[in-house]
Amino acid sequence: MSTDKMSVKVNVDLQKERQKCNFNIQEVTFIFDGGKEQTLQRKKIEDIALNSGASIDSIPEECLGLKERYDNAVRKSCIYSRIVKNEILEITGLEALGNPVLRRTADAFFKEISPFMLHLGMFVPTIIGQCTEEQQAKWLPRALEMQIIGAYAQTELGHGTFIRGLETTATYDPETEEFVLHSPTLTSYKWWAGGLGNTANHCIVVAQLYTKGQCHGTHPFIVPIRDMETHEPFPGVKVGDVGVRMGFNTADNGFLSFNHYRIPRENMMMKNAKVLKDGTYVKVARHEKLTYGTMVFVRVTLVKEAAINLAKAATIAVRYSAVRRQSQPKPDAPEPQIIDYPTQQHKLFICIATAHALQITGDWLWRTFKDVLADMRGGNTDSLPELHALSSCLKAISTSDSAAYIEQCRFACGGHGYMLSSNLPLIYSFVTATRTYEGDYTVLLLQTARFLVKAWEQVEAGKSVTPTVSYLTLAATKEKVLWNDFAEGIIRSFQAVAARKISACAETIKRHMKTGICYEDAWQLTTVRLVSAAESHCRSVICQTYWNEITRLTASCSTNVKIVMEQLATLYLIYWALERSGDLLRYSTISEKDLNRLQERYEELLALIRPNAVGLVDAFDFRDEILRSTLGAYDGRVYERLMEEALKSPLNDGPVQASFHKYIKPLTKGKL
Ligand SMILES: CCCCCCCCCC/C=C\CCCCCCCCCC(=O)SCCNC(=O)CCNC(=O)[C@H](O)C(C)(C)COP(=O)(O)OP(=O)(O)OC[C@H]1O[C@@H](n2cnc3c(N)ncnc32)[C@H](O)[C@@H]1OP(=O)(O)O
Numbered sequence: 058m059s060t061d062k063m064s065v066k067v068n069v070d071l072q073k074e075r076q077k078c079n080f081n082i083q084e085v086t087f088i089f090d091g092g093k094e095q096t097l098q099r100k101k102i103e104d105i106a107l108n109s110g111a112s113i114d115s116i117p118e119e120c121l122g123l124k125e126r127y128d129n130a131v132r133k134s135c136i137y138s139r140i141v142k143n144e145i146l147e148i149t150g151l152e153a154l155g156n157p158v159l160r161r162t163a164d165a166f167f168k169e170i171s172p173f174m175l176h177l178g179m180f181v182p183t184i185i186g187q188c189t190e191e192q193q194a195k196w197l198p199r200a201l202e203m204q205i206i207g208a209y210a211q212t213e214l215g216h217g218t219f220i221r222g223l224e225t226t227a228t229y230d231p232e233t234e235e236f237v238l239h240s241p242t243l244t245s246y247k248w249w250a251g252g253l254g255n256t257a258n259h260c261i262v263v264a265q266l267y268t269k270g271q272c273h274g275t276h277p278f279i280v281p282i283r284d285m286e287t288h289e290p291f292p293g294v295k296v297g298d299v300g301v302r303m304g305f306n307t308a309d310n311g312f313l314s315f316n317h318y319r320i321p322r323e324n325m326m327m328k329n330a331k332v333l334k335d336g337t338y339v340k341v342a343r344h345e346k347l348t349y350g351t352m353v354f355v356r357v358t359l360v361k362e363a364a365i366n367l368a369k370a371a372t373i374a375v376r377y378s379a380v381r382r383q384s385q386p387k388p389d390a391p392e393p394q395i396i397d398y399p400t401q402q403h404k405l406f407i408c409i410a411t412a413h414a415l416q417i418t419g420d421w422l423w424r425t426f427k428d429v430l431a432d433m434r435g436g437n438t439d440s441l442p443e444l445h446a447l448s449s450c451l452k453a454i455s456t457s458d459s460a461a462y463i464e465q466c467r468f469a470c471g472g473h474g475y476m477l478s479s480n481l482p483l484i485y486s487f488v489t490a491t492r493t494y495e496g497d498y499t500v501l502l503l504q505t506a507r508f509l510v511k512a513w514e515q516v517e518a519g520k521s522v523t524p525t526v527s528y529l530t531l532a533a534t535k536e537k538v539l540w541n542d543f544a545e546g547i548i549r550s551f552q553a554v555a556a557r558k559i560s561a562c563a564e565t566i567k568r569h570m571k572t573g574i575c576y577e578d579a580w581q582l583t584t585v586r587l588v589s590a591a592e593s594h595c596r597s598v599i600c601q602t603y604w605n606e607i608t609r610l611t612a613s614c615s616t617n618v619k620i621v622m623e624q625l626a627t628l629y630l631i632y633w634a635l636e637r638s639g640d641l642l643r644y645s646t647i648s649e650k651d652l653n654r655l656q657e658r659y660e661e662l663l664a665l666i667r668p669n670a671v672g673l674v675d676a677f678d679f680r681d682e683i684l685r686s687t688l689g690a691y692d693g694r695v696y697e698r699l700m701e702e703a704l705k706s707p708l709n710d711g712p713v714q715a716s717f718h719k720y721i722k723p724l725t726k727g728k729l
């Protein structure tokens with residue numbers, strides 16, 4: 058098709074899909090956003106941030122060089138942060154830090170990431186969570202006003218997971234009432250902190266605290282690293298960019314080292330522990346791990362982050378699949394839309410369902426987090442271990458599932474999904490990093506497993522356990538859970554699987570120890586099973602939360618919304634029952650006949666959901682500016698947009714590139 062004759066109308070197939078949709082899209086948008094109020098607030102924020110067109114690039118971000126891309130990201134970060142500071146935070150308050158609306162809107166500005174993301178994502182939350190009121194009064198207004206820009210530097214070249222192994226030291230000098238920060242080795246260099254390389258002028262540094270000759274473990278400090286006028290690093294500070302990455306190239310991930318660099322005593326973040334003027338160390342917190350609080354907060358927010366990114370990818374892939382026609386399964390019949398292939402539905406509908414499952418579970422986890430925070434303000438830290446166990450496994454599974462399904466969405470778009478202009482590769486490169494940062498997948502599942510094994514030991518000792526593991530009590534009675542394929546029956550069977558795996562782990566640890574080895578070695582020998590047990594536990598939590606919450610949330614919805622939401626949730630449960638059929642055969646009473654029936658129901662559900670597929674992704678309600686995809690725009694002008702974006706490539710700036718004259722011509726003329 059010639060580019061000058063491109064139509065601006067909505068693609069006919071997409072129009073037909075929208076006519077087929079039999080439910081009220083807006084009601085589903087409200088469910089996905091967490092309520093009508095939230096939808097209205099989100100739309101208002103999007104209007105404020107996007108209607109001026111400030112987010113639009115004349116040249117696609119991906120076509121710029123590394124430095125220009127960073128420069129452009131800083132330029133737009135300044136525009137967006139002004140809008141956030143002056144207008145959005147007015148509407149949302151600091152709740153916005155735990156609400157995906159800021160990130161969702163930011164996607165219109167940054168195809169990769171803002172170098173300011175960690176400022177709002179971790180620097181500000183750490184000030185809130187780790188500073189005394191007096192310290193907050195000093196730092197928070199400056200941070201929110203963007204007078205200072207911060208990063209969060211915990212990870213080092215040598216250690217990311219094992220925080221207790223960090224090597225940076227902060228040694229208190231009572232003579233001057235200062236801490237002396239030092240990086241004693243190459244492996245102690247801070248590494249990875251977002252926004253640190255070139256952008257931030259302040260940084261939260263996690264370092265081993267020494268006072269009166271004693272080490273008190275890792276603590277956070279606020280450290281000015283650059284001159285506020287010249288932006289030059291202060292003497293004693295070495296800072297730079299870590300080098301080109303798989304994604305995140307506009308996030309400005311940096312390294313940092315100190316050479317006996319001094320900061321005032323008051324720059325230690327003192328909510329949970331203090332160092333007095335004379336160097337006396339005073340512990341304030343009731344729980345050892347409260348200095349890890351920012352990580353728990355971010356893990357909680359990442360569950361909804363995973364949901365939103367997957368919803369974006371699903372929107373792109375489903376709309377494209379309605380527009381794209383390919384092959385001819387029946388002679389003389391027209392080429393079908395690829396969404397009509399059951400295999401394509403199998404790839405995509407689980408992505409829609411998972412986005413809902415994670416969004417709903419993320420909302421529930423956020424409420425749980427706020428409840429635990431309220432308890433802790435009252436001095437009660439009893440529910441922290443359960444929150445840590447929950448946030449760890451949900452962060453691990455949501456980011457891992459989301460990354461895998463985003464990649465599946467890319468596969469579902471064939472060759473065009475490989476184009477950066479589809480946005481799928483960029484969404485993937487962003488989300489796959491979430492599986493690693495803020496706690497690696499395996500490491501976090503093992504944290505949950507620790508909690509589960511302890512809970513099992515409590516159940517065995519006849520003690521009560523916390524709500525999310527109460528299913529273990531039933532399992533301890535050794536009563537067999539009889540398989541039934543109602544939603545509640547599937548969930549009970551998942552719980553039975555998790556319980557049996559957890560109890561088997563506890564037995565395996567004991568068995569190893571009987572051979573004379575210590576608990577730690579026995580634990581290591583059991584870790585493959587422990588990860589699997591924690592994964593099963595987490596899936597049962599997601600399935601139960603999704604089912605219970607969707608039933609509650611649709612209670613007052615119109616009939617067709619109830620039906621389609623129930624179809625999606627059932628599809629999710631059955632999908633995982635089929636995926637984990639080995640576990641079910643091993644640990645429940647399910648039979649081959651039951652599995653065959655489930656498979657049939659699964660395929661029936663694909664067919665039932667099919668007419669509503671485009672409506673379901675429209676209900677995620679992403680503006681085109683946020684999707685930034687040639688394949689996923691609302692109007693479905695896929696081929697026109699692919700061509701338009703191709704023409705923006707600098708490699709199309711003329712018919713002959715300079716390299717022809719420099720290299721190819723001499724080669725072909727035998728002169729090279
Ligand atoms: C203006 C323009 C802006 C535009 C953008 C707008 C955006 C705005 C908003 C943004 C909002 C959200 C976006 C968020 C984006 C964030 C991006 C983040 C980027 C990445 C940042 C990082 O990665 S920071 C570094 C993170 N690092 C880690 O996560 C390290 C992982 N390791 C650990 O957590 C721990 O070391 C460990 C848990 C693995 C082990 O710790 P440790 O050795 O100390 O403990 P043990 O294993 O011995 O366990 C001892 C007991 O302690 C319990 N425990 C451990 N951790 C905790 C905890 N956190 N809480 C409670 N309890 C804990 C553990 O269970 C043990 O208990 P017992 O078994 O009872 O003994």
Ligand SMILES: Cc1cc2nc3c(=O)[nH]c(=O)nc-3n(C[C@H](O)[C@H](O)[C@H](O)COP(=O)(O)OP(=O)(O)OC[C@H]3O[C@@H](n4cnc5c(N)ncnc54)[C@H](O)[C@@H]3O)c2cc1C
Pocket residue numbers: 175209210211212215216217218219248249250251305310490493494495496497498499500503
């Ligand atoms: C894009 C990106 C942004 C980041 N931003 C920041 C930031 O702003 N600030 C910051 O401080 N950090 C940041 N990080 C660092 C991040 O938090 C760490 O990379 C992460 O916590 C993993 O730690 P690691 O790199 O040391 O991996 P490692 O711990 O070395 O993991 C390597 C492998 O070893 C395994 N492993 C490690 N320990 C165990 C164990 N105990 N048992 C079993 N297996 C184990 C892991 O499962 C993994 O497979 C960022 C990282 C990335 C990729």
